[in-house]
Amino acid sequence: xxxxxxxxxxxxxxxxxxxxxxxxxxxxxxxxxxxxxxxxxxxxxxxxxxxxxxxxxxxxxxxxxxxxxxxxxxxxxxxxxxxxxxxxxxxxxxxxx
Numbered sequence: 001x002x003x004x005x006x007x008x009x010x011x012x013x014x015x016x017x018x019x020x021x022x023x024x025x026x027x028x029x030x031x032x033x034x035x036x037x038x039x040x041x042x043x044x045x046x047x048x049x050x051x052x053x054x055x056x057x058x059x060x061x062x063x064x065x066x067x068x069x070x071x072x073x074x075x076x077x078x079x080x081x082x083x084x085x086x087x088x089x090x091x092x093x094x095x096x097x
Contacts (some may be wrong), residue, residue: 030083034076041072 042048045066052068053059060068 031080034079037072038076038080041069041076045069 042051045062048069049060049062049065052065
């Protein structure tokens with residue numbers, strides 16, 4: 001006789017979580033925005049200065065553009081690492097329950 005079937009927990013209708021399309025889109029955007037920014041950041045500080053001038057109309061020096069580029073790189077990597085850590089934390093918490 002199989003006693004394992006009696007030990008299975010059937011989820012209650014109220015505890016099943018449904019993920020909406022908007023939540024999925026928001027989750028996708030959370031990962032996509034810093035990732036796309038990392039991919040699209042130019043390597044050359046002169047190009048960063050040109051893009052800032054093109055999109056905002058404000059000209060910045062090459063030194064300022066190189067610092068802006070470094071700050072964007074650090075910010076994007078920090079956001080991605082933070083999201084990875086949050087996802088790992090959620091998985092460990094749900095695994096213990």
